[in-house]
Amino acid sequence: MSEMPDPIKNPEIQFTKIFINNEYVDSVSGKTFPVYNPATEEKVADVQEGDKADVDKAVAAARAAFKLGSPWRTMDASQRGRLMQKLADLIERDRVYLASLEVVDNGKPFADAYDADLGEVINVIRYYAGWCDKICGKTIPADGPMFCYTRHEPVGVCGQIIPWNYPLSMFTWKIGPALACGNTIVMKPAEQTPLSALYMGKLFMEAGFPPGVVNVVPGYGPTAGAAIAEHMDVDKVAFTGSTEIGRIVQQAAGKSNLKRVTLELGGKSPVIVFADSDIDFAVANCHHALFWNMGQNCCAGSRTFVEEAIYDEFVKRSIERAKNRKVGDGFQSGVEQGPQVNQEQFEKILGLIESGKQEGAKLGCGGKRTGEKGYFVEPTVFYDVKDEMKIAQEEIFGPVQSIIKFKSIDEAIDRANNTTYGLAAGVFTKDIDKALTIANSVQAGSVWVNCYDPGLIQAPFGGFKMSGNGRELGEYALHEYTEVKTVSQLSIIRNLYICPKSTILD
């Protein structure tokens, strides 16, 4: 990796309007909403607030762009790929700016925004660009004199509602497969972090995407988000966020037009550390598994199960590591942890920390706010955590690690699975049987062996149980953006090259 460039500490916020039909427009109501920098608690912009009326406009634009005979529908699949590659080139060009914008909006350290977030963004778009002309149906040897084949068509107008923890990354996880399959999009970025999504509008135009293919409507969940989920002319909704809202989205889809639904929701992912693993390696990985992105990760390793024999040493080293975690403004170099995204999250995390103290978990370090301005929380480690405690059951979404003791592998599996969530899991062991047993037994969409969250965009990601349904990334994501049509034609079909004449051919 080449040298890290300098961030732009005061990036100019160029786009604050709603993006529809390749134009930036004001909200129908004229209302705006504020966007804050969580490191300073200061407002950085007023963004046009989209509501139902704006969503209606965006859906109409996306529908028009999807019509038979439209530039997008008649475009060669390989050409879609070329537009996407061009988009990736433009993001690469503006990488420093976009990473800086991400820091202002979300608070994450610039090095992470530049390297991890933007790196992934570019790779995801290039990955899906490569799929465009490889989305194939089948011809099928069905019974009878039939010519039978499937077309893999786009679903249509796709509503996409994304969260604030990885604003631009989440944006590309959604648009990548959707565009590769030929859909059109109405995207609602999180109200906490709309800025990078709005900038993308300019890049879509520059790359040459026809108007209406991608539309971005910033706004709130209960208004703009609900308008998308309930819309009678949206063919599919994809939502990433909390399980609580995920249920609302699914209900809205059922109440309206039975639009297809995919959900990426919360998690309380277990990491299981066996005594035969390299303890320093496990401590470092488990620390990263929880504390990465200020703990604001749907797949954070938030229940750390450690085998009895190494438990005490593991706790000791984890506390030491957490005490050394550098917290501060994302633009400062060397910072590992920025602020939480906003006041609401900040207070929720502190509340759950209190519950941990009250319910009798042992506090190894942290446990409170740090600094007086900005939503900074001290890296916190609880140990001797019991399964029934709130901190072991509820998603905290903050820098709070819970370390739990276990004795046997079967017990670890049962306790790991004893949750309504099922997003991810990690296991640290050198033993081949243990590794494969855990991998096969844990109810989680992603299982990481001797690593955590490697960020593999070629591999599908998604939840068991109430962590969601459907898969994103990899080839599997394409299934969610494809509508299969079977065409069966009665015809004079022979497999031999000579066949008796038929009256139909006269």
Added chain:
Amino acid sequence: MDASHRGVLLNRLADLMERDREYLANLETLDNGKPFSVSFATDLALSIKCYRYYAGWAGKNHGKTIPIDGDFFCYTRHEPVGVCGQIIPWNFPLLMQAWKLGPALCTGNVVVMKPAEQTPLTALYVAQLAKEAGFPPGVINMIPGYGPTAGGAIAEHPEIEKVAFTGSTEVGKIIQRSAASNLKRVTLELGGKSPNVVFADTDLDYAVEKSHFGLFFNMGQCCCAGSRIYVEDKVYDEFVRRSTERAKRRTVGNPFDPKNEQGPQIDEEQMNKIIELIESGKKEGATLNCGGDRAGDRGYFIQPTVFSDVQDGMRINNEEIFGPVQQIARFKDIDEVVERANTNTYGLAASIFTSNIDKALYMANSLRGGTVWVNTYDVFDAAAPFGGFKQSGSGRELGEYGLEAYTEVKTVTIRIPQKNA
């Protein structure tokens, strides 16, 4: 190297070819003789698209996990085959190079390529671009030379794990025999004598134009040229008349002059072979409607030639001419034409012109050719597999299918304590 990074390198190569597109097109025309307008608009475009297509496959060559009986974890790895020898022809130098390098590199193989001795120049330039793109040393090696020597060395080499050859059926057989030395995997794209069936219910002008293109494109030097045209009785005479007229209008000359549709044949050997076959056509009694001779006395130019009343036994009906010589024959009955079309040792391509949906599908299913075109000709796409039935070759290039020849499948089976579905 991450598989996806191989894709980044292939895309970079495509970018560089785009940068040097005009130069490459000029070099291609200088070496091969095809009109510059075609080198630029077709050969370069398709070559670049091919690299981009295979760039997109890098990181997507999935193996499987398989639910076998017993307490096992079973999966396949799709590994590269290894060192691949690739021997390419002179008719589409850059494109044939792309068809070979694309799938081989995206799947992680390394390559020893021998471009045709008639047309090595663009291949060597592309090797330099590959270096500029960042391919590590030794991944792509380019050795110009002759078939019996350099080509033979590749086909027989004990440490080459696979050979891919595009060229004549005659040499393809030699390659296959040589490969037996160490059982290297073999894929072949060979010759053809592809049938083009024109029914009476089709738009005749359109069929004439497409059939003309299907034969005369690239100076007739296309493995899949539509070189046996079967025209339904009812419209036969008119088809012959219009095809002759069209051939007479075909402009032949300096390929750098934009007004010319047809350049020279590749070399003297080919030119002589074509003229010899034209003579056989005359001798065996086919009707010569136009052309039939060399054009001019400098450069290997041949007059666009149209034979009609071609009989199945004639040499011009059975042997690959690889020149601007069109054969038109008459048919009455659909089953008759299917049998005549398929009675041939080749099986590379075929086409049908008809407006009837049942005829179209019946013919498409009955004709023994790796690629069948309906109401068109010579439509190529990096995503659609291409290859021959019978002695037109074995294996398929392009599309996802093109990855198979460059993939060695390894099955791994690991014992586990307990299998659960």
